Amino acid sequence: MALSKETVRYVADLSRIELRPEELEELSRQLEAILEFIDQLDKADIAGVEPTSHVAGLANVMRDDVPVSSLPVEKTLANAPHKEGGYFVVPKVIE
Amino acid sequence: MDLHRLTAHELSDRLKKKEATPEDIFSSLQKRLAETEGKVKAFVRLADGRLGQIRRTPPQLHGRNAGLLSGIPVCIKDNICTEGLATECCSRILAGFKPPYDATVIRRLHEAGALVLDAKTNMDEFAFGSSTENSCFGPTHNPWDLDRVPGGSSGGSAAAVAADETILAVGSDTGGSIRQPASFCGVVGMKPTYGRVSRYGLIAFASSLDQIGPFAKDVHDCALLLEAIAGHDPMDSTSADIPVPDYTKSLGKDIKNIRIGIPREYFVEGMDPEVKTIVTEAIEKLKSLGASTHEVTLAHTQYAVPVYYIVATAEASSNLARFDGVQYGLRVKASRMIDMYKRTRGEGFGAEAKRRILLGTFALSHGYYDAYYLRALKVRTLIKNDFDKIFKQFDCIVTPTSPTPAFTIGERAQDPLQMYLSDIYTISANLAGIPGISVPCGFTKKKLPVGLQILGKPFDEETLIRTAHAYEQKTRWNKTRPSL
Numbered sequence: 001m002a003l004s005k006e007t008v009r010y011v012a013d014l015s016r017i018e019l020r021p022e023e024l025e026e027l028s029r030q031l032e033a034i035l036e037f038i039d040q041l042d043k044a045d046i047a048g049v050e051p052t053s054h055v056a057g058l059a060n061v062m063r064d065d066v067p068v069s070s071l072p073v074e075k076t077l078a079n080a081p082h083k084e085g086g087y088f089v090v091p092k093v094i095e
Numbered sequence: 096m097d098l099h100r101l102t103a104h105e106l107s108d109r110l111k112k113k114e115a116t117p118e119d120i121f122s123s124l125q126k127r128l129a130e131t132e133g134k135v136k137a138f139v140r141l142a143d144g145r146l147g148q149i150r151r152t153p154p155q156l157h158g159r160n161a162g163l164l165s166g167i168p169v170c171i172k173d174n175i176c177t178e179g180l181a182t183e184c185c186s187r188i189l190a191g192f193k194p195p196y197d198a199t200v201i202r203r204l205h206e207a208g209a210l211v212l213d214a215k216t217n218m219d220e221f222a223f224g225s226s227t228e229n230s231c232f233g234p235t236h237n238p239w240d241l242d243r244v245p246g247g248s249s250g251g252s253a254a255a256v257a258a259d260e261t262i263l264a265v266g267s268d269t270g271g272s273i274r275q276p277a278s279f280c281g282v283v284g285m286k287p288t289y290g291r292v293s294r295y296g297l298i299a300f301a302s303s304l305d306q307i308g309p310f311a312k313d314v315h316d317c318a319l320l321l322e323a324i325a326g327h328d329p330m331d332s333t334s335a336d337i338p339v340p341d342y343t344k345s346l347g348k349d350i351k352n353i354r355i356g357i358p359r360e361y362f363v364e365g366m367d368p369e370v371k372t373i374v375t376e377a378i379e380k381l382k383s384l385g386a387s388t389h390e391v392t393l394a395h396t397q398y399a400v401p402v403y404y405i406v407a408t409a410e411a412s413s414n415l416a417r418f419d420g421v422q423y424g425l426r427v428k429a430s431r432m433i434d435m436y437k438r439t440r441g442e443g444f445g446a447e448a449k450r451r452i453l454l455g456t457f458a459l460s461h462g463y464y465d466a467y468y469l470r471a472l473k474v475r476t477l478i479k480n481d482f483d484k485i486f487k488q489f490d491c492i493v494t495p496t497s498p499t500p501a502f503t504i505g506e507r508a509q510d511p512l513q514m515y516l517s518d519i520y521t522i523s524a525n526l527a528g529i530p531g532i533s534v535p536c537g538f539t540k541k542k543l544p545v546g547l548q549i550l551g552k553p554f555d556e557e558t559l560i561r562t563a564h565a566y567e568q569k570t571r572w573n574k575t576r577p578s579l
Binding site: 007008011012014015016017018019020023027030031033034035037038039040041042044046049050051052053054055056058061063071075076078079080081082088090091092093 | 191192193195196289290303329332333335395397398400401402404405412416419420421422423424425426429430431432433434435436437438440441442444446449450452453454456457460467469470471472473474475476477479511512515526527528553
């Protein structure tokens, strides 16, 4: 299908990815070619066919409700780009 | 003594007879690495381009596989978590990430006595690719021809085994990422059945397709490594609670009553004529060993690549949402939260990662979900049904692993679609969840390896090992090594 630059910009926004103008140009062109290729799926006869999201055939796999130790706070925070007082720190969200 | 050239089972014999020590094996690998790694670049983040040390874990032998791989070095793909050892998926966005825990496969390797190398192998960023060119560390070079790619995405693991820089390697396969590089590098590689090996600690790409698996120099070693890492894990709810057989019992068995299906859709246009000849000869060899072969049809083969690039990218777009500059890796500063997310992800992800996240987000977005994502899931059912039907009559399916031998570095880098088509023979197995192995089956005139793919029924890795081993015993392609 034809893919407008507006659509790509919208999808990039949903994906939380900032694109440079030249990236937007290139990605629009490439994604359009890929979607054109994918459009051959329209030829498949899917009438009455159930979707397969997963092949394992498992549902609601539960563990016993037994408490086990979890990662200590300092290990959990060890990789954080910004941390303070046992918390992840992010830019202010509420004005 | 060139211990690095030996297989794991050969080294195990020497260790048992006290003809070598694990230290001897380690120093042999060190020496080899110093000679070859500058050309191959199979590993990432090596200090001074050399292997600094081996992760010498104190013996933790226990459980059913205690000692199975005692003293045998194994290297790990950069998307499998190793506690305290950088694991970055070869992406800028995970720069500096040191996992706080070991993946289940690492724990199992320790229990089996293996020496997990303190160096991770190169890969396409987040396993997005078929050439290992999409790595933020630059490409790995194919040991058979340094101007060519090793395949991907587990190209570093495949090249390290082919170059005798490790004895065994672990990779992951979402659409062919173990089998295709195994084929390009002339080694054995297997994608086990979905659920056979725990994915706990594998940084997720496409959760319904990803599977961890072994790389080895021969089928015997592949069986040993699979046995060490397979089995149910409560930490991965999709891992199957099915007993793990002793895979080495499948070695040395004849294949006289094996019924092999040859899918006609896999031998059509786009296939390299040399690959076709070599694979056809391999099928004749299987017949001469007593297997019966019949042409079969996998009627929906043409849809496998398009279905894959919807399903895999949709799942990836969701899985990669976690890389947001908060908990680990790169953060690009901004005064507003939303801008911090966007800039971090804009700078942190490479071109192919952006392409796939955008494609996946598009396929899941309002107005396109039914036309793309849901339709792809339905066609996936048709592809799976094709395999179910064949496996009612046949024990396995034999195909080429890849339509071409290794291509040159840069050749397909500018054309994503062309790159996607290099996985045309491997992708269906991930969509259907079935196991597949690639075993060397010959060389082109330019001395590039070609791989034979054997696909099997779910949880019947034994037939793959049995068939591949019988073939390997009669052909010995794996005895030819690249000259580096």
